[in-house]
Amino acid sequence: MNTPRSRRAVLALFVLVLLPIFSRIAAAQSSPTAPVAKIRDAWVEDLHTKQLEPILKFYAPDAVFLQPSGERLAGSAALRNLFQTIMGMFDSNLTLHSQNLEASGDLAYDSGDFQEVLIAKATGAKINTTGSYVIIFKREPDGTWKIIEQVFTGIPPAGT
Numbered sequence: 001m002n003t004p005r006s007r008r009a010v011l012a013l014f015v016l017v018l019l020p021i022f023s024r025i026a027a028a029q030s031s032p033t034a035p036v037a038k039i040r041d042a043w044v045e046d047l048h049t050k051q052l053e054p055i056l057k058f059y060a061p062d063a064v065f066l067q068p069s070g071e072r073l074a075g076s077a078a079l080r081n082l083f084q085t086i087m088g089m090f091d092s093n094l095t096l097h098s099q100n101l102e103a104s105g106d107l108a109y110d111s112g113d114f115q116e117v118l119i120a121k122a123t124g125a126k127i128n129t130t131g132s133y134v135i136i137f138k139r140e141p142d143g144t145w146k147i148i149e150q151v152f153t154g155i156p157p158a159g160t
Contacts, residue, residue: 037110096114
């Protein structure tokens with residue numbers, strides 16, 4: 001039997017338990033940083049699976065990649081060459097640990113730490129690296145986010 005008391009109990013359950021859960025889900029889905037986090041995660045997956053064309057689509061045509069060595073690579077051709085070289089020489093097991101993901105207007109950034117094991121395809125030698133990263137995104141006029149600048153800073157392996 002559906003009494004006013006049982007309806008109040010159901011309403012109280014909804015307000016106290018379910019509404020906060022639904023609110024968090026809705027907030028996460030509508031977060032301005034959600035699309036950027038999705039791109040970051042897809043970028044890592046495409047690097048793991050060596051998907052050159054999809055990874056390049058994440059970048060603006062004039063994007064800049066700052067390597068741990070300090071070398072500045074700019075533009076689509078330089079990025080294509082970089083990723084072709086990396087994918088041809090190594091298998092990568094990169095893991096990003098985001099520490100700060102923010103968006104304001106048409107700009108967003110993701111900053112954190114990384115660990116990577118590079119396995120040389122020719123020899124099987126493993127290179128363990130750690131460091132920090134920053135990825136800067138810009139929202140294009142069509143609403144898509146593109147990487148405009150990416151920086152990786154490496155911590156030399158112990159004993160080097």
